[in-house]
Amino acid sequence: LRTTAFPAILGRRLCCNHCIAAPTRRFGTEYNDDGEKRVGFKHFLLLICPLTAFSLGYWQIQRRRWKLALLEKVNNLLPSPPIPLPKDAKSSTDLLEFQPVTVEGRFDHSREVLIGPRSIITDEIPFGGYGSAWGSKPPPEGHKQSNLSNFGAPSSTGYFVVTPFELKDRPGTFILVNRGWIPTCNRDPFVRKTGQIEGFVKINGCIRYNEKVSLQPNVLQSLKICMLPLLCFHLLSGML
Structure with a gap:
């Protein structure tokens, strides 16, 4: 059992x-x-x-x-008054980033470079300036000016226009000036002649250093478009 x-x-x-x-x-x-x-x-x-x-x-x-x-x-x-740009490169690189400076000279538009693609990051660029409003149709009355919703602005993606600037007190010495953002449709300088300033001018700006290296560098010599600032200036402008 x-x-x-x-x-x-x-x-x-x-x-x-x-x-x-x-x-x-x-x-x-x-x-x-x-x-x-x-x-x-x-x-x-x-x-x-x-x-x-x-x-x-x-x-x-x-x-x-x-x-x-x-x-x-x-x-x-940024609120601090601009100081004259130091005459030697070593002193210039010792300045803090975003330090306001003032320089006098003239632009060399024949060697301008477009850095991109870049997205617009501000809504306060007036009509006719370097922004999404550049080259677009005038906005209707009562329309709020905005880079992202501007009448006639095709896209919020574009490029930074960086132009060599020859210093007046140091002939043959150039600095690189980021003149601002433009939409993709206006990368041809012919459609933005208003921005091709000739002669000597005095400008105020701030010190900016090189961007981080991109994982996918892309240099298009035919269009003068690049993703790496120093690399493209070396290849296209022959300045460095």
Whole structure:
């Protein structure tokens, strides 16, 4: 006559005492010879989600701190009166980025370069200036002027126009001036003759240093369009 061992606990018939001592194993769980759970590769995969979330959160916090510090730096420097640009290159590179400066000279429009593609980042460029309004139709009365919604503006994507500027007190010495943003349809200088200023002029600006190197540099010599400022100036303008 067969008996049932611990029927109230196990709820099923057992063939021997060994079945009572054997640990309960879940489907898909790996155990070693001692009956302990084995840590497998899938357990490490479960750590990826919290670690990734923590890393992204930390990166966002650091990025926010960097942006706040940059905004504070810009707000402190831009209102200050412009200073004359130092005569030697070493002193110029020692200036803080966004330091206002003033220079006098003339543009060399024959060697201008377009840097892009770039998106417009302001809504305060007046009609007829270097912005999405450049070369577009006059807005109707009562229409709010905006780079992103300007009447006749085809797109918010375009290029920065960077033009060599020969200093008046140092003939043969050039600096690079970012003259502003233009839409893609106006990359031809012929359609923006108003911006081709001739003769000596005095301009105020701020010091800017080179952008980070792009992962996909693209230099189109036929259109004078590039993504890397220093690289394109070296290849197309022959200044560096």
